Amino acid sequence: MSSSLHNRVIDAVGTHIVDGHTPAGTVMLSEQIERAQGVSRSVVREAIRVLAAMGLVESVKRVGIRVRPQSGWNAFDPVLIRWRLAGAGRGAQLRSLTELRASVEPMAAELAAQHCPQAMSGELMTVAAQMRTVGRSGDLERFLALDIHFHRLVLHGSGNEMFAKLDEVIAAVLSGRTGLGLMPAHPHETALQWHVDVADAIQGGHPVRARESMELIMRRTIAEVEESWVHTARIFF
Known part of the structure; x- marks a missing residue:
């Protein structure tokens, strides 16, 4: 076949x-x-x-x-997410995924600060530093790969297997956001710093700071993309 x-x-x-x-x-x-x-x-x-x-x-x-x-529908299927992001359901899909991320990732960061293995937290610091360098260069393709890897490490570093299983879902929305031109050519310096702050808090074992820094990232993300769904009706089953 x-x-x-x-x-x-x-x-x-x-x-x-x-x-x-x-x-x-x-x-x-x-x-x-x-x-x-x-x-x-x-x-x-x-x-x-x-x-x-x-x-x-x-x-x-x-x-x-x-x-x-x-x-x-299996709302968490990465292929289905890609189709919705590329089609008429873009706004609703972006909203659902962004709200999911805003709910899950701060808690994942908090848990990672408590439980993340040292090797993984060290890798997270390295990726955060690379994101800052690449973000300033304007290489969005390379930045996307690092961004996906960063958030995957946070999810897996939480030690929560259900959070970890969301890594492909979050990779899909990050890829979709870049592919749809919803990422700035040069990520904001404050956002780059917040990624470093998350990594530093996780490596240093500071759960509250890790959560707060990730919440700042999520709030900035919502502010940057909410225009795409502001007139989209919510879905009730």
């Missing part, structure tokens, strides 16, 4: 569902997808299996492939 064909079908069907072009309740047939995408039955079958795991569709015997409502 061609991996590229498989991924193309997943993207084509998935993005149409996420953008609302194929609304909840719609019944699709494998034969229709085969003809529309020009692929074999086996490719469609595997693509539908992946989309079903994401909560987007369900196979109903003697009916077809039915699109599920948004309440059934």
